[in-house]
Amino acid sequence: MSAEESTIAQTQTSENSDSPPKKKTGEILKETLRTKSLEPVPQENYECPICLNLLKDPVLTKCGHRYCKNCLEEWRMKKNTKCPLDDMTLSVEDIFPDNFTKREIEQIRKSFPDQFEPPAVVLFECRFSTISCEFKTTEPEEMDRHMESAHKEHLEMLLSSYLKTQYQAWEPLEKTKNGEKEAYLRQQSTTRDLVNAMYERIVILEQLTREQAIKIDKLQSMETRKHGTLVWKIEDFKKKIEIMQSNPNMMFYSTEAFTSPDGYRFCARINLSNKMRDCLSLHVHLMRSENDYHLSWPFIGRIRISMIHTKDSSLTQTDCIMSKPEILAFHRPCESEISPRGFGFTEYAVISDIIKRGFIENDCLIIKIQMNIV
Template sequence: MDRNRSKDASEGIAPMGIQALNETVLSNQPESRYECPVCLNWLRDPVITTCGHKFCKSCITSWLQNSGHCPIDNINLSMKVDIFPDNYTKREIQEQRMNCPFSAKGCTVKVTPLDLDAHISVCEYNQPETSTQPEIKVPCSFQAVGCKELFDSQEDMNQHVQSDVQKHMSFLMNAYSEMKINNDMSNASMDAKEQEAMTLWEAPNKDGDQSSAAPLNNTSALIRALYERVVVLEQRNREQDIVIANMSKQISAFAMAKMKQNNDMLLRYCMGNYIWKVDNFKQRLDAMLKDHYKMLYSPGFYTSPNGYRFCLRLNVSPQNPQCFALHVHLMKTENDECLEWPFNGRISFAMINQYNPDMTQRDTMMSNSALVAFRKPTAEICVRGFGYTEYAVISDVVRNGFVKDDVLVIRVHIKCV
C-alpha cells in the first residue's frame, strides 16, 4: 500500500468467540462453508441470513440479542424475518464422516463431525501413551558393600536406609572383614605407628563433638562408629538438600513475581506511548492467512497510571485480504467510574521499518465521541475498535524491512485532549 496515500480511520468489530493465536488449534477443523464465523466450530442447527451468511442458530441468536446486526457485514438483521433454517447444509454435515483421532491405535469407528467429541470421550483407544524409555532406578547408598536393592525414587531409598539398619551393618562388617583379611595377607608387617593410629581413631558423636570414650580397639566397635558417622552425615545431607530446594523454589517464585510486577509497571506507566513487538511473526501471519478470523491482541497499556486503558488488534482485513487491519480497543480499568466518557484524544500509529527508519509508516487519527468504540467499556475489552481496516499491504510489510529477526514492531501513542 502506498505510504503517502491517506487512509480513513473507522470503527471495526472483533467477532465474539475468536481464538487467540497462542491457543491450541483442534484437529478435524471444518471447511469454511461448514464453519460458524462466531464460534469457529461445525455449524449446529445451521441457519442462513438474508445477507447470505451461515451461523449456528444459538450463536446468531445470542449475537443479535446483543448487537442487532450481522457479525460479518454489519447489516441490520431480525430473528423473525431475516433468519431461515439451512436444512441443505445440515444434511451435508450429517453425511460427513470422520475417522477417530485414535485410528492409528486401531479404532475403526467413523462418526459425524458433531458426534466426534462424544465418541472421543468414550473411545477405548483413548489411553495415555506409555513411555518406551527404560525406568531409571536409584541404587542403595550401601551398594558398594553388597546391598543390591533398587528404588523408584530417592525418597524410597532414604526410607530403606533408615529401616534396614541391621542389614547394612552386616554388609559393613562383612566388607570390613574381607578387607582386613586381604590386608593381613598382603601386609603382614604393618607399621607400628599405623597400628597406633588405628587404635586411637574415634568417631564424632551426633552433635559433632569428639567422643570422650576409650580408644576403639575391636572390629565391632569400629564398624558401629563408622555406621553412626554415616547416618549422621546422611541426615545432615538430607536436611541441607531440603533447605536448598526450599530456597530455590522461593527464589524462582520471587523472580517470576518480580518479572510480572515489572511488566505491569511498564504497561501502567508508559503514559500512552507503547511499543508492541510481535514475535514469531511468520508463524502468526501464516495462521491469520489460513484463517482470516484469527487476530492478534497486544497487552493492555494505560494513558496514565490511573487513566484509560487500551490494547491493539492486528488481523487480516475482512474487506481486503491483501492488507492488514489495525485497531485500538478500550479496556476496563478499576478507575472507569472516575474518568470522563466518551474518551477524547489523538491516536498515532507507527509501523517501524527496522532497516530504513525513513520508511517507517506513520498515521494519526482523532477519536470520535459519537462512536461506541470510545464509550465506557461494559466488558473486559470493548467489542468495537477504532482504526484502519486497510492499514498496510501484507506483502509490503514482509518484504520491505518491517520484519527483522521474525519480529514486527508497532508503536502507538495515545494522548488525551
Template sequence: MDTPRTKNASEGIAPMGILSLNEMVAEPESRYECPVCLNWLRDPVITTCGHKFCKSCITSWLQNSGHCPIDNINLSMKVDIFPDNYTKREIQEQRMSCPFASMGCSVKVTPLDLDAHIASCEHNQPQTSSQCVPCSFRVLGCKEQFSSQEEAQEHVKRDTMTHLSYLVNAYSEMKITNDMSNANIDPKEQEAMVLWAPDKDGESKPPSLTNASALIRALYERVVVLEQRNREQDIVIGNISKQLSALTVAKRKQNNEMLLRYCMGNYIWRIDNFKTRLDAMLKDHSKMLYSPGFYTTPNGYRFCVRLNISPQNPLCFALHVHLMKTDYDECLEWPFNGRISFSMVNQYEPELTQRDTMMSNSNLIAFRRPAAEICLRGFGYTEYAVVSDVVRNGFVKDDSLVFRVHIKCV
C-alpha cells in the first residue's frame, strides 16, 4: 500500500436497496420498505421475482434500466409487475402517534399520512413570548424562568432527574389528597384504628380475641391497597422513563443530522465492525456500504460515499461518491463542479495514509441533479485499494476503517 500506483477516476453504477450504515430508529420494517426510495411502500407492487417496490419507484427504474434493482432479472411493467394489495392493507392498518403527542395531540395516523398530519397539526406551532418563560414543571414546584423557549427546553432536558422527583412527589400528594377528599380516612385503615383504639389514658391495648381476626383482615387489606398504589407509581415512573429514552434517541439523531449538515464538505466516515462487513461483501459482491449523506454547505450539495468489492477485480475495493437529493436542489447550479479528495487513514502510521484527489466531470450523469433520493451513478475508483493490503498494512484498527472525504465546489 505504501507503493504509489495510478488510479483512474471513473463513473460507476450502484444498485439500490443495499443496506446503509445510517439506519435510523423510525425507519419502516424491511417488509414495508421500498428498496429504491428506502421509505414506506406507496401503492406497493410485487415483481415476478418476488420483490416489493413503490409503483412509481419501480416504474421510473424500469424506464431507465429494464431489470430488477435487486437481482438484475429482466422485468416488464406489463407482464411482470402486480399490485400487492395485501401489503397495502397491512401498511394502512399501521398506526403511528403524532410527534406532538407530548403537547396534547392524540391523533394516530397511518405512516403514509403522517407527513400530511404533521403539516396541519394544530400543536405544530412555534411558541414565542416577549416575557420570561417559566419552566414547564412550574406547577410541580420548579421556579426557574428563562428569556427564551429554547433555554427553557434545554433546562427541561438537562435537569431530568429533578423534574422526575417533582413529578413523583406531586403524584403521591395527589393520591393522598384524593383519598382524603373521598373519605376522611381509608375504610380499611379506619377499621383497623377502631379495632386497636387507645383507651382514655392514651395507651394502646391489644384488641380482644373476638376482634383479632377482624384486625388482621383489615391490616391485610390495607397492605394490599398500599401495594396497588406502589404498582401504579411504578407504572407511571416506567412510562416517564420510556419517554425520556425516546427524547434521548431523538436528541442524538438531531445532533448527528446537524453534524452532517454543517461539516462543510469535510466528513470522516468510520466503518465499525469492519471484519464482519468485509466477510459479508466477500461472500456476496452485491453488498455495499454507504456512508450517511453529508453537505458541502448547510443548504448546498449533498453526497454520500460507497465502498464495495470491485466488480472488475474481486481482489480490490471500489470507492465512489454519489450525489443525493436535497430540499434546495432547485437553488443550486447543475451539474456539480468541484474537487473531491479521499484519504484512507493509516491508523498506525499516519504518514502512510493513502490520499487521492479527482475533479468532477460535467459531462457525466453522476454530477447532474439527482432524480431519485440517491443518484444511480457514482464517481470514483473501481480499483481503489487491494483488500489484503488494507487489512494487513495498518489501515484497520480496533475493527474500524476510517475514510476522510473533502468535497469543495470550484
C-alpha cells in the first residue's frame, strides 16, 4: 500500500468511529496554512512517505523525493537500497540533507505551536515490574534485550520477594472479618504463586542455557572448520587399526571442513595400504556442497598434511601436495556426496613407527590438513 493509500484508509477509519477523528500532521499543516491566509503548500512536500508524519531531519534523494533521515536509513537497512516511491537505486552519495525544507517546517512550528501535538509514546514495562524491576522503554527491541540479559537480576528479585513473603508468614496474622483463616490462606497463596513463578523461570533459564551451550559449541566447531584447516583427532586408534586389519575394505572418514565459509568442502580418509598391510594410507577427498556452482574447477591449490607430535613439535611430520588439474580427484564431485577419488598417500606411515615415535597419546592420533587456494 502506498503512502497516499495509507492516509486515505486511516481517514476512512476515523470517519466511521464515534470519537472525533484525529487529524494527521500533514492535514493539520494544510488546514492551518489555509485558515491563516498563507500560501497553501502541498501536503506531500512536508509529509514523509514512509512514516506519514511531518518530516524530521528531512533529506532529499537524487530522484527528488523527501523522507525523514531515520526513516530512509532504516528502509535501506531493512528493505533494500531502492527509493520507496520509484524503485530507483540509491547510494549514500545520492541522499542530501534538505535544509531548506527543514527551515520551512521549523518556521511553521514556531508560528503555530498549538497545532502540532507530540506523538503518543508507548511505554513498555518489564514483566517483572511487580517484583520491583523498574526497567521501562519505548522500544520493543530494547525490552527484548533486557529480558535476555537480566536473568540474574530477575532471579535475585524473585528470591528476595520469596524470602520477604516467608518472613511475613511468621508475623502475626492479619485480623479480618472472617478471622485469621482468611489471612493465612492469602499468605499461603502468595507464597505458592511466587515459588511457582520462580520455578518456572528457572526451568526456562536452564533450558535456554543448554540450548545456547549447544549452539555455541556448534558455532565454534564450524568456525574452526571453515578456514581451510581440518584437525582430525582419530580416537580409539588401536581399535580402529584392529578393525581395518580384520576387514581390509574398512575405511574411516573425518568430519567435513571448508577452505573458506563459501569455499571448497573436503574431508580426510584413512585405511590400510593394499600393498603393505602394516602401513597406513591417508587421502583427502573433495565433497559436494552448495558452493560448487560459483567455484573454479578443477581445484587449484596447495595441501599441507601434518601428523602432529603432541609432546615435541619438532617431530611433527609434514608433507605438502600441489594440485594437478589432470587428476580427477581435484575435479568437481557430481555423482556422490564424497568424490570417489582422493589425493594423498597410499603408504603414509608405518603403524608400528607411529606408535614407537610417540605420535599416539591417550590412544589418539592427530592429523592436521590445511588446504590453501593459489
